[in-house]
Amino acid sequence: MNLYLPSxxxxxxxxxxxxxxxxxxxxxxxxxxxxxxxxxxxxxPLLEVDTAQGRIGFGPL
Numbered sequence: 001m002n003l004y005l006p007s008x009x010x011x012x013x014x015x016x017x018x019x020x021x022x023x024x025x026x027x028x029x030x031x032x033x034x035x036x037x038x039x040x041x042x043x044x045p046l047l048e049v050d051t052a053q054g055r056i057g058f059g060p061l
Contacts, residue, residue, distance in 0.1 A: 002050040007034035016045035019061050023047075 003023060006016055023032055037044060046059035 001030050003030050003032045004035050004048040004050070004055070005032060005045060006037040008037045010041060011037050011044045011046075014041075014044050015061070019045050019047065 005011070005020055005023070007020075020032060020034070023030070035048075038046065040046065040059075043057075043059040045061050046057050047061055048055040048057045
């Protein structure tokens with residue numbers, strides 16, 4: 001399962017780095033890819049999970 005989390009300045013300002021650190025400490029092989037934001041400030045940090053049906057977004061975290 002691939003995970004996607006923004007790393008642009010907006011997402012980092014509202015806690016994306018803390019979310020990335022927490023995910024890195026979780027067991028399992030779920031690669032985290034840092035991406036750019038979708039521009040939805042009210043939804044950042046937005047974590048996307050790649051599934052067979054497409055990406056599912058969770059936010060704000």
